[in-house]
Amino acid sequence: MSRLALLGGPKAVRRPLPKWPVWDEDDKAALLGVLEGGKWWMYAYGEAELGSDSAARAERSQVEQFEEEFAAFHRVKRAIAVTSGSMALEICMRAIDLGPGDEVITTPYTFFATSSCIFNAGALPVYVDVDPKSYNLDATKIEEAITGRTKAILPVHFSGELCDIEAITDIASRHDLKVIEDAAQSHGVCLEGDRYAGSFGEAGIFSFQASKCLTCGEGGLILTNSDEFAERAWSLRHCGRTRDGLWYEHHRLGWNGRMTEFCGALLRTQLRKLPEQNARRMANVKYFCERLAEMDGLLPIELHPRGVRRSHYLVMLRYQPEAWGGLSRDRFVEALNAEGVPASAGYSFLNFENPVFRTIAPNSPIDYGACAERCPNAVRACRREAVWLVHQLFLGERSDVDMILDAIAKVKEHCRELL
Numbered sequence: 001m002s003r004l005a006l007l008g009g010p011k012a013v014r015r016p017l018p019k020w021p022v023w024d025e026d027d028k029a030a031l032l033g034v035l036e037g038g039k040w041w042m043y044a045y046g047e048a049e050l051g052s053d054s055a056a057r058a059e060r061s062q063v064e065q066f067e068e069e070f071a072a073f074h075r076v077k078r079a080i081a082v083t084s085g086s087m088a089l090e091i092c093m094r095a096i097d098l099g100p101g102d103e104v105i106t107t108p109y110t111f112f113a114t115s116s117c118i119f120n121a122g123a124l125p126v127y128v129d130v131d132p133k134s135y136n137l138d139a140t141k142i143e144e145a146i147t148g149r150t151k152a153i154l155p156v157h158f159s160g161e162l163c164d165i166e167a168i169t170d171i172a173s174r175h176d177l178k179v180i181e182d183a184a185q186s187h188g189v190c191l192e193g194d195r196y197a198g199s200f201g202e203a204g205i206f207s208f209q210a211s212k213c214l215t216c217g218e219g220g221l222i223l224t225n226s227d228e229f230a231e232r233a234w235s236l237r238h239c240g241r242t243r244d245g246l247w248y249e250h251h252r253l254g255w256n257g258r259m260t261e262f263c264g265a266l267l268r269t270q271l272r273k274l275p276e277q278n279a280r281r282m283a284n285v286k287y288f289c290e291r292l293a294e295m296d297g298l299l300p301i302e303l304h305p306r307g308v309r310r311s312h313y314l315v316m317l318r319y320q321p322e323a324w325g326g327l328s329r330d331r332f333v334e335a336l337n338a339e340g341v342p343a344s345a346g347y348s349f350l351n352f353e354n355p356v357f358r359t360i361a362p363n364s365p366i367d368y369g370a371c372a373e374r375c376p377n378a379v380r381a382c383r384r385e386a387v388w389l390v391h392q393l394f395l396g397e398r399s400d401v402d403m404i405l406d407a408i409a410k411v412k413e414h415c416r417e418l419l
Ligand SMILES: Cc1ncc(COP(=O)(O)O)c(C=O)c1O
Pocket: 084, 085, 086, 087, 110, 111, 113, 114, 156, 182, 184, 185, 206, 207, 208, 209, 219, 220
């Protein structure tokens, strides 16, 4: 094989790989429909129609229709669409009445919003290590972290792969704890029996930020089977209003977290494409992993044994430096990038290592300085092992996947030249 691109050779990837987002005439028509209709926010239809079973569906809020469609798709009763996954998390933490001194068990290997929503509610995250093979919360370590102050568990279905959610909900019910699922990365992901990520706990949250497998640029949503929770979340999204109160009458400390009609309309047309896109990614990722197994040194994360539909938001690999002559993960990623594959090493810090903890830690009853020692698997994943490939790379043809595999094989063959 030719010289490494990092050392001046030609790139292994010779044509553009699939880009994200993708859109078609339906998306365009949906956005233009909102633009030209002049109803750009949920309440443009008049409050009376919201939540009612108005016969004129076309005259109903796009956001409200998207909520119904997304909830039905995930076999859940209620959905509340919001401005971001972070806003969805903030609302959920407020809706379960977290307060000062409360603790929430979560993973350190996630986007920072999973932690900041707990702090913003006045409570404290308690970090439990991830499983070394799935990078999802290790359910066997949760019980030892429960104290009299624990109020909830906030697991993440990281990379779009279901965590050990049944074990987690079982622990929660034995200890009378709430479970809020962070399914920000897991659209349309399910276990056998049509049980979807985001449907197991008190509530589940999703993100529609630009990188996600279902996107409108920025957006989020809360799913729940509890009418009571849904009403609280509805109110918190709507500045603390109540359904029968006056417009300027506020009962809770909420936010304006309302999604725009543009986002609602676009998400409706994008949602129709999701099943086919997920199926295509699943087929391509299966092929990729089978071919990768012929080459040692890059192990795909372990998938949930009973998962039947996956999003593969991130194709997550565990880099084994011994198989690459001791080459570091970061240098490997650099070489793969130079070949034209946009791989990354993922999060720069575990949640508790972020600079903000320099302010939080000295005043906290929890010793965040000791977390790294208690979470060796997360530390290894973050600093030395994880390699991320984004979902759109697997939305194209098999020949695109072959090019990625060729690039990896090329770096493998020449890895000693980088030492
Ligand atoms: C696991 C996780 N939780 C929460 C969020 C927050 O979502 P958003 O960016 O829409 O605020 C993200 C977004 O990347 C995420 O990956």
